[in-house]
Amino acid sequence: MKSIAVVEDEKMVAKELSSMLEKEGYQVHLIEDFSGVTETILDLRPDLLLLDINLPEKSGFQICREIKNKSSIPVVVVTSRDQLPDELHALELGADEFLTKPYRKERLLARVANVLRRYEGRSNMLEGPGFLLDRGTYTLYVDGTSVLLPRNHGKILESLMLEFKNVVPKESICEAVWGTSEFIDENALQVNLTRLKKTLGSLPVKVQIVTERGVGYKLLPISDTSEKEPEDRV
Amino acid sequence: MKSIAVVEDEKMVAKELSSMLEKEGYQVHLIEDFSGVTETILDLRPDLLLLDINLPEKSGFQICREIKNKSSIPVVVVTSRDQLPDELHALELGADEFLTKPYRKERLLARVANVLRRYEGRSNMLEGPGFLLDRGTYTLYVDGTSVLLPRNHGKILESLMLEFKNVVPKESICEAVWGTSEFIDENALQVNLTRLKKTLGSLPVKVQIVTERGVGYKLLPISDTSEKEPEDRV
């Protein structure tokens, strides 16, 4: 069952949306506490986000941007003002659909289904800056072409992407690659990491593996090697 | 440069659309002869189709359906009637976007850009009934999962998909797999074909390799083994 997070401040509308979507067979999460919306949504990991732009506390645009930055959850933006700039802005921020209130029930449902269908299959794709990683085959999509990563390279990249911008301890990576088996050889990881680095370096990928001496590794956007990013979250 | 095919019967509108899109940097193909529109479009292989629903000779819906059946060209549907059923119907037929006239220039351009961006990278994907084939790595996407085909299996499937439903002579397949080099061994193809057949058989793919005795092979949708399909096109 697909789950949908709904962010909407007008309670009446929220209720209506909720029941409409539930009747259609979706699992709905109404979000009414707007402090820390973004985190709430990221924790929920819904299959889709239905987002009102006009919120009391925080701009819907802001939320959209944050969600799109930190995840690849599809976003459908809803607004009461039929203002073109809003729509363009939302699409710029990565929104996948845009609807104006009042909307017809069928139209909304059709759009939602459309977006979900569009993202279908992309479910086991990890999204990075400028590239996609297929978690099943470790096919890397970058710049319109595709490259096949060897399984272990892929697993390493995968575990780094899952903690994007955060340090992943070497033990975690080993566990991800060889299963929870005890440290076979730390060097094995080392070698594979180097190989992966070389591969990534030869591709137009806007990302970089940075080693954190004594701890592990992290994946960073290129031209952002500075230490300003929050990195003390381990 | 992205190319866009425009199907629109009102000449004024067509001209306007055309210049608008060209100013934006697209290569526009205006289609004004509506006999054999579908073939014209398929021959053009545009990156996107901008399609008016209300046409004199043929229903836009029909065109949309045909294009979506025979290709994976993205379709943006435009209509003058703001009728919900139209929109739903279009989306059902696989249209990617829906716009009502009169539309704001920016909105249309934004939608077009959005759709094009969405299809980016999918450019080297071949689409079959219920699955996708990445022509770069021969990753097969089916039913939400992905499988990696060996290179030669992939090449064979690729050449069959490019002539979907039509017989591909054995020589053509050999050429596609081993280059134009002379028939190495017809048996090699035989063996690989069998292996590919087995692989496909073990996947939830709605497709089937049928051998055409003395000629070659063809790819057919499953539960359509009958001989009614046009197969004499070689």
Place this chain on the structure above:
DNA sequence: AATACCACTTACAATGCGTGTAAGGTTCTT
């Protein structure tokens, strides 16, 4: 019905890629 041709199956050997191991070099830190 028999034959000849074509399609299929199976097994096996070879090639190549991915991988881990080992040894030695480099960089960082104290």
Place this chain on the structure above:
DNA sequence: AAGAACCTTACACGCATTGTAAGTGGTATT
């Protein structure tokens, strides 16, 4: 300056993919 952590390189093993070969099965034509 020394030790620790990290990196590089080379090599050998193993598995998947592939082509070869030989033999079986099916079909069409006479």
